[in-house]
Amino acid sequence: MxxxxxxxxxxxxxxxxxxxxxxxxxxxxxxxxxxxxxxxxxxxxxxxxxxxxxxxxxxxxxxxxxxxxxxxxxxxxxxxxxxxxxxxxxxxxxxxxxxxxxxxxSEMEVFFQVCPCKTIAVTGSDGKTTTTTIIAELLKAAGQTAYVGGNIGKPLLPDVDGMEPDDVAVLELSSFQLMTMQQSPDIAVVTNLAPNHLDVHTSMEEYIGAKENIFLHQDEGGLLVVNADNEITRSFADEAPGRVAMFSRTTEPERGAFLRDGVTWVRNQMHERPVLPVADILLPGEHNVENYMAAITALDGLVPDQVIRTFAQKFAGVEHRIELVRTLRGVKYYNDSIASSPSRTIAGLRSFQQKVILIAGGYDKHIPFDVLGPEITAHVKELFLTGHTAQKIKEAVEATPDYLPAALPIHVIDDFEQAVLAAHQAAQPGDVVILSPACASFDKFKNFMERGAAFKKIIYGLA
Missing domain, CATH: 3.40.50.720 (NAD(P)-binding Rossmann-like Domain)
Structure with missing residues (x-):
């Protein structure tokens, strides 16, 4: 044998x-x-x-x-x-x-060498886990066997012997996993790119270079899916050795997904068709519309449109990603601990129609907070800062031209639990309190999951 x-x-x-x-x-x-x-x-x-x-x-x-x-x-x-x-x-x-x-x-490099089935991989600065999960769950809903791994789930190398050629391995890949990668997936998805992990990468150029490995080793039959609204990812199309499809909320690319009259459409060489009304997406926020558009583009021809619509109406999201923890006396508490970069927190803030009470701050990855200041000023009614970066974020907000101290009180509280409890005390019926740190967790926690779990424990413990 x-x-x-x-x-x-x-x-x-x-x-x-x-x-x-x-x-x-x-x-x-x-x-x-x-x-x-x-x-x-x-x-x-x-x-x-x-x-x-x-x-x-x-x-x-x-x-x-x-x-x-x-x-x-x-x-x-x-x-x-x-x-x-x-x-x-x-x-x-x-x-x-x-x-x-x-x-x-590495485990992931060997996996690519020995994997017997189709591979779909997702990378980006934000939205990787949600997009990866949506792709895998849509494949399962369509009756296919999908394995989920990489930067989420479990290592897949021990499962390789049980995989069949018709199965699909769906992978989330970080820049660290991609740095030395010499093989690329059959379908590569790049959600977006913004400064991140600059405490480990020597420069933004190195960070981008690592991400490019997700598609640079594809052959002519490979498919690269990129965000046309992001300048960096859009530029990847010129380097791709295989096919390219794009998704966009602001334009209509020649091939890929786009918005028209509140509906996600897909266009390929054959024709264009409506797939998913935005109103059918249970997850809040424009960034989740983009996550669905990325998944729809990657899975065009692999998953029926009706399966996508039915799934979107029911899928409540992944833990620690704008996760509704509980509603207490009219106040909604959200756990967005995954938000370890300014761009991620900005996406979270823009998900709500109202101004929120924000808990932010954490480990310093040496990412500038200039872009975060104006967004906090526009979307936050009261700000609670904790961790190593508290002062940096405070200074970024105070440097915003539209900042008014009376309209946006800022509290710096180093103890994480005390910061959460203070945000709770400040909340009134109808308010939204959200943990969306814009920073990594390593100053006080092992990872963002432990931080999110700590937040949820505090919130569940409120009388």
Whole structure:
């Protein structure tokens, strides 16, 4: 019986010295898969043994060698090294290992090498997770088997052996995953691009260059879907080796999705047709209209229009993305913890017809807040700032020409829970209170999910 691509790959690793850097959500299933295949694995992580709550001991019992603590990257004497997605590939220790002959790869890069089915991947500064989820759920609603992974869900490499050629793998890909990618998906979607992750990327140019890998390795049969309303993504069309389709709220591209009289239309070489009335989209906000347009463009010909309409009327969104937590005494509380950049928070603020009470601030990714100041002035009635960036956001708002202190009170409260409770105290019946930080969470939380969960716990605990 012929061996599958993943079985062939694992057999080639046997007898080699393999390291997996990062014992986290994305790499733990990878480590276990390699160990089950009889491969000698050294699992490396900066955290000490005590931080893993039994996982480290479990990996050791399966045969892994552990290299933990501050020196986890020293003397990487391995033939194959899997890096964790957020780690730069040009760290001196990794470069030294490569100079000694090591191969540097990642779970996602190997997945593309061995995946037996069609791949659809989504990247962008905002809207990645919602667009990825919409695409996968629409495929499932149309009766297809869709696997969801990459930067969301679970690592898909351990599932490859069960995938059939007619299945579809739907992936969210971050700039960090794309930095060293040498293969591109069959269908690539870029939702938008704006400054982000400049605490890790050396420049905006490097950030854009990483995103471009989602389509640069396509062949002539590949499809690139880009946002025509975003100057950076629109420029990708000139570099695409395959077909290009666009989506736009402001123009009508030759191929792709556009708005006309409150309805999303799709145009291809054959004809144009109405697909989805905006009024049918349950999710609030213009950015979610764009997310649907991106998905509709990518899935044109793969999912019936009626399936799209039925789904849009019922889909309430993904957790931590303008998620209605509860309504209490006439006040609605929304969790938008995913908003880790100014552009994301701006989209959230524009989703509401009224001025909101905003809780913002967090870890400093060295992104300017100039564009956020005017939006807060226009859409916020009271502002509660917390975390490392509180003062920077405050200064950006105060520098806005239209800012009036009496019309927009600003409170800086370092303690996250106290900031949330103060926003609650300020709210009156009919108000909207939203956590939409415009910043990453790493000053106080492990990730945006933990931050959102903390917010929800506080809100659920209100009497």
């Amino acid at each position: 012929k061996r599958s691509a993943i079985q062939e790959y694992l057999s080639r690793l046997k007898g080699k010295r393999v390291a997996v850097i990062g014992i986290g959500v994305s790499n733990t299933p990878l480590i276990k898969m390699l160990l089950r295949a009889g491969i000698k694995v050294t699992a490396c992580d900066k955290k000490p043994m005590s931080a893993f709550a039994g996982l480290a001991e479990e990996l050791e019992s399966l045969g892994a060698t552990l290299k933990l603590g501050e020196d986890y990257l020293e003397d990487l004497d391995f033939e194959v090294i899997f890096r964790t997605p957020g780690m730069r590939p040009d760290l001196p220790q990794l470069v030294a290992a490569l100079q000694k002959g090591a191969i540097l790869t």
